[in-house]
Amino acid sequence: MDWIHLLKLLQSDFLQRLKSGCTLHCKNEGQHSELTIISGQRLTTLRNFCWLMAEKYKRTSPVRDVFIGNLKGKLGEEVVKERLANLITEVDYEKRIGGDGRSDFHLTSNPEIGIQVKSRHGDINTVQWSVSAEEVRKNTVIVCVLIKEEVTEAQTEYHLFLAGFLPTKMIKLKRGKIYFGIDKLLYGGGLLPYLEGLKKSINDSQNLINQESDGNYLLIEKSKELITEIYLKSDDAIGYQNRGNSRCEMGDYERGIVDYNQAIKINPDFVDAYYSRGHAYFDLGNYEAAISDFSQVIKMSYNDGDAYYYRGRALLIIGEKQVAITDFRKAADIYWQNGKMGEHQQTQTMILDLEIEQSLDILNF
Numbered sequence: 001m002d003w004i005h006l007l008k009l010l011q012s013d014f015l016q017r018l019k020s021g022c023t024l025h026c027k028n029e030g031q032h033s034e035l036t037i038i039s040g041q042r043l044t045t046l047r048n049f050c051w052l053m054a055e056k057y058k059r060t061s062p063v064r065d066v067f068i069g070n071l072k073g074k075l076g077e078e079v080v081k082e083r084l085a086n087l088i089t090e091v092d093y094e095k096r097i098g099g100d101g102r103s104d105f106h107l108t109s110n111p112e113i114g115i116q117v118k119s120r121h122g123d124i125n126t127v128q129w130s131v132s133a134e135e136v137r138k139n140t141v142i143v144c145v146l147i148k149e150e151v152t153e154a155q156t157e158y159h160l161f162l163a164g165f166l167p168t169k170m171i172k173l174k175r176g177k178i179y180f181g182i183d184k185l186l187y188g189g190g191l192l193p194y195l196e197g198l199k200k201s202i203n204d205s206q207n208l209i210n211q212e213s214d215g216n217y218l219l220i221e222k223s224k225e226l227i228t229e230i231y232l233k234s235d236d237a238i239g240y241q242n243r244g245n246s247r248c249e250m251g252d253y254e255r256g257i258v259d260y261n262q263a264i265k266i267n268p269d270f271v272d273a274y275y276s277r278g279h280a281y282f283d284l285g286n287y288e289a290a291i292s293d294f295s296q297v298i299k300m301s302y303n304d305g306d307a308y309y310y311r312g313r314a315l316l317i318i319g320e321k322q323v324a325i326t327d328f329r330k331a332a333d334i335y336w337q338n339g340k341m342g343e344h345q346q347t348q349t350m351i352l353d354l355e356i357e358q359s360l361d362i363l364n365f
Contacts, residue, residue, distance in 0.1 A: 003190070004170075010187035011164055018161060019124060030085030032162075032189045038078055039157035046074045068151050076119030076145035077104050079160045083188075087195055088115060102138045113198060114139035119160075121147040124182060128238065129163075133175045136168045140198065144185055162188035174249045176276040179238045237267040244276060253280045271300050275307065287314040305334035309347060316354075325354050 014034065017023055026033035038046070054067040081088065088105040103114030116139040118129045129144045136142075144166075148159040164185025171178060244259030260277035263270055278293030294311035297304055312327030328351045335344035 004186065007186040007190040010189060011183070011185060014164075014187055015124070015183060023161065029082050030087075032083065032192060034162055034188065036079045036082055036160045036162070037157065038075060038160060042078070043156070043158070046071060046078070050074060064153070067153065072119045072121070072147065072151050073104075073117070075147060075151070075158055075160055076117040076143075079145050079162060080105065080115070080117050080143050083162060084192060084195065087192070102132075102135050107195065107198065110198075113141075113195075115141050115143060115195075117143050117145060119145045119147055121150055126181075128179045128181055130177045130179045131168075131171065131173070132177050133173050136171050136173050139168055141191070141195070142166045142168060142171070143188075143191065144182070146182065162191070164188050165191045165194075167194070172246060172249065174245075175279060176241075176245050177272050178242050178245060237263040237270050237273065240266070241270065241273050241276065244273075244280070248276070248280050248283070253284050256280050257284075269300065271297055274300070275304075278307075278310065282310065282314055287318050290314045291318075303334055303337075305331045305338065305340065305343065308334065309343075321354060325351055328354070 014023075018034070023034040024032070025035040025037075050067045050070040053070045054063045081090070084105075087108065089108055089111075102116065104117045105115040107113040107115075116131070116135050118131065120127050120129055122128075124146070127146060129142075131142050142165060144163040146161040146163040148161065149155050149157075151158075163182050164187060166180070166185060240259045240263035244256040244263065247253075247259060248256035257277055257280050260273045260280065263273040264277070267273070274293045274296045278290045278297065281287070281290040281293060291311055291314045294307045294314065297307040298311070301307070308327045308331035312324040312331065315321075315324040315327060328347050332344050332347040332351065335347060
């Protein structure tokens with residue numbers, strides 16, 4: 001029996017106990033616990049930080065939304081930090097302009113090993129976590145935390161469950177997002193041993209996961225395909241979205257678009273499906289259709305810098321240079337507000353190049 005199959009069996013057992021309320025609770029830092037309880041002064045410290053963040057960004061988003069969003073994230077980070085202790089870097093309470101860079105933690109022994117934490121409140125049977133292609137690229141592990149109580153300004157105690165984890169090598173995703181429920185995760189008790197195994201392999205400067213000497217490489221590749229097949233069996237909108245992503249990653253854009261169409265038919269408000277379909281149309285050279293889909297994303301999610309950026313690229317290709325510059329400016333503003341400094345600088349450079357090009361055209365150079 002390989003280690004992934006074992007962790008999936010343990011996850012099934014964990015789900016049964018979670019539904020019946022019989023979970024493991026260990027208060028010792030650095031040791032495994034399925035349940036973590038946060039209250040008292042520890043919760044007050046988190047609240048104070050989140051209110052500071054809400055005040056800082058109140059001009060770009062509603063104060064309450066910023067507070068709730070930050071508190072969800074910090075609660076999840078506290079769980080992971082308590083379980084992994086000195087193996088990872090500290091929780092970041094600095095209000096950095098560049099954001100977290102899509103990684104919440106790194107291994108203390110190797111900053112290249114990123115860990116992203118996803119926190120959600122919801123019913124066990126329906127709760128979904130999502131991960132973006134950028135997060136997959138920048139991290140080695142995705143850790144999921146389930147919050148029992150709804151996150152509010154007044155809640156005095158939170159019961160948080162280490163829902164499970166996924167090595168990013170098991171997630172086949174190059175763009176867009178992919179969604180998964182708690183039953184698709186590996187048992188959280190395997191997280192510490194998995195990271196300890198990575199730590200022991202750091203002596204070599206090669207990619208830690210791709211070392212065949214590690215003994216896990218072939219198992220991970222095999223399991224990646226298995227998990228992909230599990231995703232594709234879903235017949236809901238998210239399942240079609242995920243399968244569309246997989247098909248597009250293999251260059252089968254036409255069938256990917258068929259899946260995105262089905263996802264949108266099931267859920268006409270599925271923003272990510274429009275976004276993914278826009279990319280597929282763009283890659284096929286159907287720029288008008290791509291512009292239409294990115295416009296729909298902007299209509300449904302106005303503060304989406306990527307939608308403005310890629311619509312601008314499509315507009316530029318069909319010759320709508322001035323309209324494209326307007327989109328690039330809007331994208332740059334949103335990137336700046338969200339602390340995405342790399343994307344902001346890249347877009348600003350593109351705007352400058354286009355404005356110089358326009359000036360040369362006017363002067364007949």
